[in-house]
Amino acid sequence: MSQLGFSDEQRQFRDFVARFFREQSPVTRARESMSSEAGYDPELWRRLGGELGLTGVHVPEAYGGQGFGAVELGIVLEEMGRVVYCGPYFGSAVLATYALLEGATAAQQERWLPPLAAADIIGSLALAEPGGGWEAGIVQASARKSAGRWRLEGTKSYVLDGRTADLFIIAAREPGSAGPQAVSLFAVQAGAPGLEVEPLQTVDATRPLSRLRLSGVDAELLGEPGAAEPVLRRVLDRAAVALASEMVGGAQALLDSAVSYAKLRVQFGRLIGSFQAIKHKCADMLLAVELAKSAAYGAAEAAAREASVDELREAAALAKALGAEAFLQAAADTIQIHGGSGFTWENDTHLYFKRARGSEVLLGTPAAFRDRFVEYVSAREVAHE
Amino acid sequence: MNEPAAEQVREEVRAWLAEHWDPDLSLTEWRRRLVSSGWGCPTWPAEWFGKGFSEALGEVVQAEFRRAGAVGVASSGVRMLAAATLLEHGSEAQKAALLPRILTGEDTWCQLFSEPGSGSDLAGLTTRAQLDGDTWIVNGQKVWTTSAHHAQYGMLLARTDWDVPKHRGLSFFVLEIEQPGVEVRPLRQMNGHASFNEVFMTDARVPRDMLVGKQGGGWQVALTTLAHERRQADGMRNWGRAERGEGRVYRELREEQARVMEPYKWYPQRAGRVDLILPVARTSGRLADPVVRQEIGRALMLERASQWTARRARAARELGQPPGPEGSLGKLAASVVARAAARAHAAAAGPDALLAGPDAPAEGMVAEVLLSVPAISIAGGTDQIQRNIIAERVLGLPKEPRDDVDVPFRDVRRNPSSV
Numbered sequence A: 001m002s003q004l005g006f007s008d009e010q011r012q013f014r015d016f017v018a019r020f021f022r023e024q025s026p027v028t029r030a031r032e033s034m035s036s037e038a039g040y041d042p043e044l045w046r047r048l049g050g051e052l053g054l055t056g057v058h059v060p061e062a063y064g065g066q067g068f069g070a071v072e073l074g075i076v077l078e079e080m081g082r083v084v085y086c087g088p089y090f091g092s093a094v095l096a097t098y099a100l101l102e103g104a105t106a107a108q109q110e111r112w113l114p115p116l117a118a119a120d121i122i123g124s125l126a127l128a129e130p131g132g133g134w135e136a137g138i139v140q141a142s143a144r145k146s147a148g149r150w151r152l153e154g155t156k157s158y159v160l161d162g163r164t165a166d167l168f169i170i171a172a173r174e175p176g177s178a179g180p181q182a183v184s185l186f187a188v189q190a191g192a193p194g195l196e197v198e199p200l201q202t203v204d205a206t207r208p209l210s211r212l213r214l215s216g217v218d219a220e221l222l223g224e225p226g227a228a229e230p231v232l233r234r235v236l237d238r239a240a241v242a243l244a245s246e247m248v249g250g251a252q253a254l255l256d257s258a259v260s261y262a263k264l265r266v267q268f269g270r271l272i273g274s275f276q277a278i279k280h281k282c283a284d285m286l287l288a289v290e291l292a293k294s295a296a297y298g299a300a301e302a303a304a305r306e307a308s309v310d311e312l313r314e315a316a317a318l319a320k321a322l323g324a325e326a327f328l329q330a331a332a333d334t335i336q337i338h339g340g341s342g343f344t345w346e347n348d349t350h351l352y353f354k355r356a357r358g359s360e361v362l363l364g365t366p367a368a369f370r371d372r373f374v375e376y377v378s379a380r381e382v383a384h385e
Numbered sequence B: 001m002n003e004p005a006a007e008q009v010r011e012e013v014r015a016w017l018a019e020h021w022d023p024d025l026s027l028t029e030w031r032r033r034l035v036s037s038g039w040g041c042p043t044w045p046a047e048w049f050g051k052g053f054s055e056a057l058g059e060v061v062q063a064e065f066r067r068a069g070a071v072g073v074a075s076s077g078v079r080m081l082a083a084a085t086l087l088e089h090g091s092e093a094q095k096a097a098l099l100p101r102i103l104t105g106e107d108t109w110c111q112l113f114s115e116p117g118s119g120s121d122l123a124g125l126t127t128r129a130q131l132d133g134d135t136w137i138v139n140g141q142k143v144w145t146t147s148a149h150h151a152q153y154g155m156l157l158a159r160t161d162w163d164v165p166k167h168r169g170l171s172f173f174v175l176e177i178e179q180p181g182v183e184v185r186p187l188r189q190m191n192g193h194a195s196f197n198e199v200f201m202t203d204a205r206v207p208r209d210m211l212v213g214k215q216g217g218g219w220q221v222a223l224t225t226l227a228h229e230r231r232q233a234d235g236m237r238n239w240g241r242a243e244r245g246e247g248r249v250y251r252e253l254r255e256e257q258a259r260v261m262e263p264y265k266w267y268p269q270r271a272g273r274v275d276l277i278l279p280v281a282r283t284s285g286r287l288a289d290p291v292v293r294q295e296i297g298r299a300l301m302l303e304r305a306s307q308w309t310a311r312r313a314r315a316a317r318e319l320g321q322p323p324g325p326e327g328s329l330g331k332l333a334a335s336v337v338a339r340a341a342a343r344a345h346a347a348a349a350g351p352d353a354l355l356a357g358p359d360a361p362a363e364g365m366v367a368e369v370l371l372s373v374p375a376i377s378i379a380g381g382t383d384q385i386q387r388n389i390i391a392e393r394v395l396g397l398p399k400e401p402r403d404d405v406d407v408p409f410r411d412v413r414r415n416p417s418s419v
């Protein structure tokens, strides 16, 4: 266990990734992408796959990945978060890829993971439904088996990159069943008859979402029937850790921006950074960012060392809640420190602010994760008594 | 210098302990052995009662002590701040005379810095020291001085020159407390305990050779003390660890603790006692209340993240990587955790948060948390001062304009009470 330290190799990897995104995907690129026809930059996306191998950084080498773990994945996301990278990485390389890694048969993995790892295709996990909730229990969409084929009915919402995805992984339950035990995962390819994709207007334009209408869509069962619940837990805990990494990257970029502006802007004959109201906000921001980083790094280590399900769940809850709070607070404070220009479209801060707003809700709110954290810590305490 | 390997050190400590550790020695005798061998403070320089080890090797040594159940050197209170300051700035004679008795526990120290007129603005203090032949004569008052009522020595910061800017007219002394010119009066605190004091100095005497560093160089010396204080976050961390074990050493250790610990019983409570929150909530039946759970969750999360932050700082040190900002945040983080913990305790206790003493939750610990947490954001530099330091030194933000630093101290505006 490395205990919250990064090895020299990991530090070099971070420098390399950071440099790539700083040079090849600065925030101006996110602005272009979010208002483009495709909603992302296909050329940059392909480079992340083929040239850099980042889309498969955590995928085993046998499936065309790099064979690294959650710590390296966290590094990639943190550096992406810094530049509000606009593209299907989180939806495809994190959510969909983890879903296949955790929940598909070996044959299905062999078929889907190499093109996902190479960024040849975009994957998307369709779990949540109107009303939200990122757990098996909320699923209402149904899967009926007839004549050896599965047919999906229902509505999925908040589906990442729905408009651009080639492969959907969809959670659906046995018709008429209740509870999380009767939920299974299915694969559906884009363009399948009966699959309707409706893009949704989002607060964060860099993270496009869609609604899926499923009317008798022909689907392939992934893994075992009724096995989605534990799979989704593992997927979502790992995804929460990845999202936390992205959030702390964004929060750090905001802190850097607020501090450098405070060292430039003069009012009342002095730099605004010399006013304590500004200074103390920055100090508090630093504290929140560092605490959130520690949580994200600790959770990534737990995911990487294949900690017990409970331990990872506890750490993921910590990382997601603290990351979301630090990111959103940093975004609000950075707008405030920029004054009127902070409220303009031209200033980049709003891109981070919107990303923070979206990331706070995605996969579950900080309040929900706090509640879960208490549940796990308390259960462990009682068990030790 | 090449460090020995952990394995080699482990064997060496083990062998040394096997030969020398004897629970039937007197506490002082045993600690003298630790001091003369260097095993008591292995991370100190080899020429000064240590072995010059890295922190990582220091941990190895400590682990072996724990395994053997061997008692360590005295390390509680501000004694380690005094030791760190003397190690860096003390003369050879001062180090030789003072350090061993700090470690054996024979001497207790206090920090005579704050005054009624200057706390955060420490360099504005007005206690006066004047040289008379071979003796410094000290007049003035200190306040909130922890441990002064049972200390033998004080780290005294006093003004020796009023005609230069405030930071340049200070000198750092070692003051013997037990002398006619020093009067110590305990102060009662808002939580009812009395761990700090007022100290009045009326023609108190300091021999010339007890000036630490140069005359007029006291500020630099005090900065060392303050830096260690910030890092330690709580200089009293070790108080109150009840040692079990049979033999004279243990008996005397327990006596030492019972004798000197009484005023500091509340120290763990000021950090918030996060460990008690869930038990209190389970007992009160409020753990299932979603509003209470949110408060509890906040406190538990902040505490966990600040532990991991401290570990990150340690990991970076051990890997020989440059220190990041995470190392400078401990004191402010401790305040944030303590405040969140107090809110969680109040929520978990419900109406029983009205009560104190044996009738109250956790035998009165919850009440004591609520009444002790305010100290953590004041003692050792307030939260506001910590934020200034973090903003200026870590983030590089500009200092505030000041009109008290470049003029002779005589001309600086002061509190009416300070002469």
Ligand SMILES: Cc1cc2nc3c(=O)[nH]c(=O)nc-3n(C[C@H](O)[C@H](O)[C@H](O)COP(=O)(O)OP(=O)(O)OC[C@H]3O[C@@H](n4cnc5c(N)ncnc54)[C@H](O)[C@@H]3O)c2cc1C
Pocket (backbone or CB within 6 Å): A276, B110, B111, B112, B113, B114, B115, B116, B117, B118, B119, B120, B121, B143, B144, B145, B146, B147, B196, B375, B378, B379, B380, B381, B382, B383, B384, B385, B388
């Ligand atoms: C439990 C306890 C133990 C202590 N032990 C010791 C001890 O052993 N030895 C010792 O020497 N002292 C000790 N102290 C004193 C402590 O160091 C001081 O109380 C502290 O530094 C604050 O100084 P002050 O009380 O004079 O408050 P002030 O400095 O007067 O501050 C009053 C308020 O103004 C704020 N303020 C002051 N300056 C600034 C600024 N530049 N920017 C923004 N805000 C500012 C402060 O944050 C505070 O909120 C102890 C205090 C406590 C509570």
